[in-house]
Amino acid sequence: xxxxIHEILSRHLDGDLDADEELALSARLEAEPVLIxxxxxxxxxxxxxxxxxxxxxxPSELDSxxxxxxRGKPDSVALRPWARWLATAAAVVLxxxxxMEVNRRNPGPSIExxxxxxxxxxxxxxxxxxxxxxxxxxxxxxxxxxxxVSDRLLASPAPDVALDDPPPLEVLxxxxxxxxxxxxxxxxTAIPLDEVMAKxxxxxxxxxxxxxxxxxxxxxxxxxxxxxxPQREDTVGAREAGRSAALQSWEAAPPMGRAQLFVFINGKxxxxxxxxxxxxxxxxxxVRIVVAGGTVREARPVGGAASAxxxxxxxxxxxxxxxxxxxxxxxxxPAEIVVEPRGSRD
Amino acid sequence: MWQTGLVDFDQVYERFRLPVWRLARxxxxxxxxxxxxxxxxxxxxxxxxxxxxxxxxxxTWVFQIAWNYLRAHRRKMGRTLQIIGExxxxxxxxxxxAVDTGPDPERRARATELLDRVELALEMLPExxxxxxxxxxxxxxxxxxxxxxxxxxxxxxxxxxxxARGALKELVES
Numbered sequence: 001x002x003x004x005i006h007e008i009l010s011r012h013l014d015g016d017l018d019a020d021e022e023l024a025l026s027a028r029l030e031a032e033p034v035l036i037x038x039x040x041x042x043x044x045x046x047x048x049x050x051x052x053x054x055x056x057x058x059p060s061e062l063d064s065x066x067x068x069x070x071r072g073k074p075d076s077v078a079l080r081p082w083a084r085w086l087a088t089a090a091a092v093v094l095x096x097x098x099x100m101e102v103n104r105r106n107p108g109p110s111i112e113x114x115x116x117x118x119x120x121x122x123x124x125x126x127x128x129x130x131x132x133x134x135x136x137x138x139x140x141x142x143x144x145x146x147x148x149v150s151d152r153l154l155a156s157p158a159p160d161v162a163l164d165d166p167p168p169l170e171v172l173x174x175x176x177x178x179x180x181x182x183x184x185x186x187x188x189t190a191i192p193l194d195e196v197m198a199k200x201x202x203x204x205x206x207x208x209x210x211x212x213x214x215x216x217x218x219x220x221x222x223x224x225x226x227x228x229x230p231q232r233e234d235t236v237g238a239r240e241a242g243r244s245a246a247l248q249s250w251e252a253a254p255p256m257g258r259a260q261l262f263v264f265i266n267g268k269x270x271x272x273x274x275x276x277x278x279x280x281x282x283x284x285x286x287v288r289i290v291v292a293g294g295t296v297r298e299a300r301p302v303g304g305a306a307s308a309x310x311x312x313x314x315x316x317x318x319x320x321x322x323x324x325x326x327x328x329x330x331x332x333x334p335a336e337i338v339v340e341p342r343g344s345r346d
Numbered sequence: 347m348w349q350t351g352l353v354d355f356d357q358v359y360e361r362f363r364l365p366v367w368r369l370a371r372x373x374x375x376x377x378x379x380x381x382x383x384x385x386x387x388x389x390x391x392x393x394x395x396x397x398x399x400x401x402x403x404x405x406t407w408v409f410q411i412a413w414n415y416l417r418a419h420r421r422k423m424g425r426t427l428q429i430i431g432e433x434x435x436x437x438x439x440x441x442x443x444a445v446d447t448g449p450d451p452e453r454r455a456r457a458t459e460l461l462d463r464v465e466l467a468l469e470m471l472p473e474x475x476x477x478x479x480x481x482x483x484x485x486x487x488x489x490x491x492x493x494x495x496x497x498x499x500x501x502x503x504x505x506x507x508x509x510a511r512g513a514l515k516e517l518v519e520s
Contacts, residue, residue: 007508014482016489016504041515046483048464049514053484055461056368059377065385066363069392070356292396330397 265335285316409495467517475510
């Protein structure tokens, strides 16, 4: 059966044919009974698909997952799959730590108390004796003995277990990162889990701290003036000139020292101070920002070499999340973030 | 009630929770994955509602978000889409390609009920065909609404739907 008649039958089922096409189809159906069978079969399947849809039930779990959105609190949305994976790993680490701590605090009976118990005799020591059965013996040397069940299990290859890996990070990189030491490239250096968790906690703390010091556009005459493009160019030039010194002071600064975040978005600029996490490094990062309701709702790194350190880019992008930014209409914008130690621009 | 723009989110959720869930369930491989993706889709709906000005139908807009997310999710999870060229000769090639990569034939043989057979056949359809059949026959969207949601011409919807239905019939009868 050719594809054209299939499409005509399909459109007939949906009432998509015009009057002339319907007439032509009727004539053809009379002449070719096989088409009627085809049409009936397609109709039967169509009804079955509708019945299948009608039989679907939404799991009650979905309502609890979406509940934070219904209350207008998207930040409270439950963990995503990758975060769930990370949380599971963190829980394992925490569990092991707790067990080690418990063992450290309760090391068991001392040698002295054990000696005392031995001298005094154990009150519940059983008096009944059991006779051990003799171990099975074989005249064959061990390497020639037939395998038992447990031996076969041990000798068999481990079964394949399908684990859900976290999705790959879709990050591309900052515009420039020549000065970032190669040792900080996370693609070649693994980050300990506790460092990742510390970074997450630091970002959370930073967000809490930021509630009191809202993102604001620079005032007239101030560096980063909204309406003073030449001065902004000068600022960028000065930043380029002092880049090495800034990086050095950043590296020398204590991990939780204050830093400055400059944002250039849609021809405007603004800045704020923040407390960086230990994994956030100075640099210039290209991002795409989604502004909604005067707040940065999304920020994702773009551009740059694929081999650049992904954690730095993510860190920079996270710094502008949830910040209020005045004077920028809702939409998605390319933006540039400059992260520097405080005072490096003075 | 959470007011975000022209439409309240809770109204959107109430109206589309089942359709979005059903679509996610059809296009993902497990209920767990469908839950995660449905949550993500509604997070995007929540974020986008302030920008929704009613130029498109709400259903089209929601399904567009759902389809875009589910497609990106599949790519992110490393699963290649099974796309068959538009110039394919008839549904038979589609059936053959689906059968070759489909589930265990014994399972199909045991599926005596038509519902089971159709469900199984749907799973075997390539994603671009499955979504068209589902939006039309499962969710009762018009050709134009499907075209808008998937961002394809209406003629493509017609031809994909015809091929998908033909393939479904072949799969169910096989």
